[in-house]
Amino acid sequence: MALLSEHAENFIRYILLERRFSPRTANTYRESLAKFLATLPPNADLHSFTAHAIRTYVWNLRQQEALKISSIDLHIACLKSFGHYLVRKHLFDSNPAESVPMPKQPKRLVSFLSQKDLAKINFQEIENPPLPIIRARVLLELIYGSGLRISECQSLTWLRLDFQNRTVRVIGKGNKEREVPLTRESIDWFNTYKLKLAEAGRLVSAKGAVFLNEQGEAHNVRTLRRDIHDLLRSIGWEGKASPHVLRHSFATHLLENGADLMSVKEMLGHESLATTQVYTHISAERLKESFKKAHPRG
Secondary structure, eight states, X not given: OOBHHHHHHHHHHHHHHTSOOOHHHHHHHHHHHHHHHTTSOTTOBGGGOOHHHHHHHHHHHHHTXXXXXXXXXXXXXXXXXXXXXXXXXXXXXSOTTTTSOOOOOOOOOOOOOOHHHHHTOOGGGSSSOOHHHHHHHHHHHHXXXXXXXXXXXXXXXXXXEETTTTEEEEXXXXXXXXXXXXXXXXXXXXXXXXXXXXXXXXXOOTTSBSSBOTTSSBOOHHHHHHHHHHHHHXXXXXXXXXXXXXXXXXXXXXXXXXXXXXXXXXXXXXXXXXXXXXXXXXXHHHXXXXXXXXXXXX
């Protein structure tokens, strides 16, 4: 009988080649499975993948390692997915991980900027702004203006930008493509950015990355995250200064101004409508706050 570790490697190949998971997600699953396998005997086979073994493992994650709920959630989700794979391959009649409950996440509203906060971002006052500032402004337009993830910005090529029709084709999670609108300001900032790249001697090619470093290669995500962090701190934003805050702001402001939930879901590239619905809760909370402040009986 094959070792459980061999089935685990087959599972990773399956999610990469057949399910089209991203290499990053597949690597996360590989590490998670390796962590679970390390708690079993060296020659563990399928008989070792039991509900009891999984529950014991999860208990250790909670009590001994004191992992965050979100991290435990990921480990359980990985084992459930692995179990589904084993059932699919007719190695199990039922999924041993199915009975293991997911930890309850505390309800937490996501952070976002107000339109007043965003209005503070004004580079027109800066004479001849340097390339990193222009790059940050283009990122702002892509994330807040079009709802892109930072990873989608990092992998973006000029070929996917259609300035005439003001759209961008995005390769999102699961290698799925979606087309989203570009703002008018995006076009202006992209033109300025192109000029800055030319001044810096960085060649722009249709198939090349939009965000180029000094070596003419795509900037890494860390650099782009830092651009957004510095941008948000420059306007006095004291909350979490991450690209996702801008994406949250994109969705929240669209819904507050009358966009329908399904359209916002498509623009964000969400798989499930439930993921997008968190933004309706934000808008509802703000509505309550406005009511309390403005209504005489609030």
